[in-house]
Amino acid sequence: MKRMTRAEPAAERTFIALVEDDEDISELVSDLLVREGFEVGACRSGAELDRLKDRRRVDLVLLDLMLPGEDGLSICRRLHAAALRIPVIMITAKGDDIDRILGLEIGADDYLPKPFNPRELIARIRAVLRRTREAHRPSPVAGRWYRFAGWNLDAGSRLLRDPGGEAVELTGGEFDLLIALLDHPQRVLTRDQLLDWTRGRDAGPYDRTIDVQLSRLRRKLGDDPRSPVMIRTVRGGGYLFAPAVETGGA
Template sequence: MQINEPSDRRTVVAIVEDDREIAQLMAELLAREGYEVAICRDGSELDRLAARRRLDLVLLDLMLPGEDGLSICRRLHSAPVRLPVIMITAKGDDIDRILGLEVGADDYLPKPFNPRELVARVRAVLRRTRLAHRPSPLTGRRYRFAGWVLDAGSRELLDPQGEAVELTGGEYDLLVALLDHPQRVLTRDQLLDWTRGRDAAPYDRTIDVQLSRLRRKLGDDPRKPAIIRTVRGGGYLFAPPVEFAGP
């Protein structure tokens, strides 16, 4: 395991990759962008690193010796302190990328990747993470819809029975975008721009996966969705009326 110890606190990115050459290329690229970088060969090295120092982001290869990337991502997602993860996949199958997002990855990037895209995705995920911990102008604001409540201050979603439903950062951003524009047809590109900004890559399919997951968490029948409806040739529409409370 290679660790560049910082002289002052900077953003620390852990690269979990058993291919030494690929790991070193990513490390050098991110170091040039001003990030502190740690290289781990497997999940156990990542665990030891995380126990010693604070990490801001993990670049996690899907195929690893021993515990695979999906299992590691699942553990990180269920940890008390949420650590953002970008899954790096060598396989081109959509199912591998979907599985990564399903177990809690914030984004994915298939190999081979453009170095500029890697940097853009790292910046995008870190920005969303920092915004999540920053005081928000929506602090105290509550959205109510179809018996559900979303508290924008705590980012907590409560179902009609008052039980908390966990959302990833991407799912939360997507839900807020829909709640801010209820009963309006929103194109996929609009949602992509509002949730991922200028760093979104052309033909990015992350929105589609997150919409599917969000529907499931809201109990929306994917065959006949009543909350987030698909408008053929148009986009998506958040159907229930939304009530706002607070600022």
């Protein structure tokens, strides 16, 4: 593996595996992705990608079609067949429609021929991430309940009770945000992740809804916005739900 780069280590960022054997292209694309706030792991082959996946979570793979040894189509087919499917954008110097169609048929989420506009690459990455994350947005199940720091939430009825047993009213957006936090306790979540899970495709690149809803949710949970202890702000653009969470039900 050639290198791994980070934009900011403080918050958990979207991690992209770049599988490209041309060192100059790999360096240029890696630098572009880091400037856009992604974390990047550069690989030269399918074997290096496999070793990277064994060590950490990969959110998206940028995959060159023409590689020494196992080619991009074979790698894409393996990724698509895996139990935990990783989104794939194929990048190749080949502009043949047959290659593009074949790549999409075996599981690629998008296809971009070289040479490409850097802004188009970033736009396609964000579109694929938003589309695939939306497919895995948390969906509360009727009868499921959560307990945290003396609070109780019934997901089916959307009833939140404070430690004294008093009901606390939540808007739909506040409820969705709280569920996203409760489903990922004690883990740093980025604004993009929270937007994807609560707003999906309705979210724009400068959507400030999460900030407003977080502020309101903190107030309703009695969390001092100037020094929050329940929903903590993590330097670098993330949030962490600090209390331990119990859950059960259907």
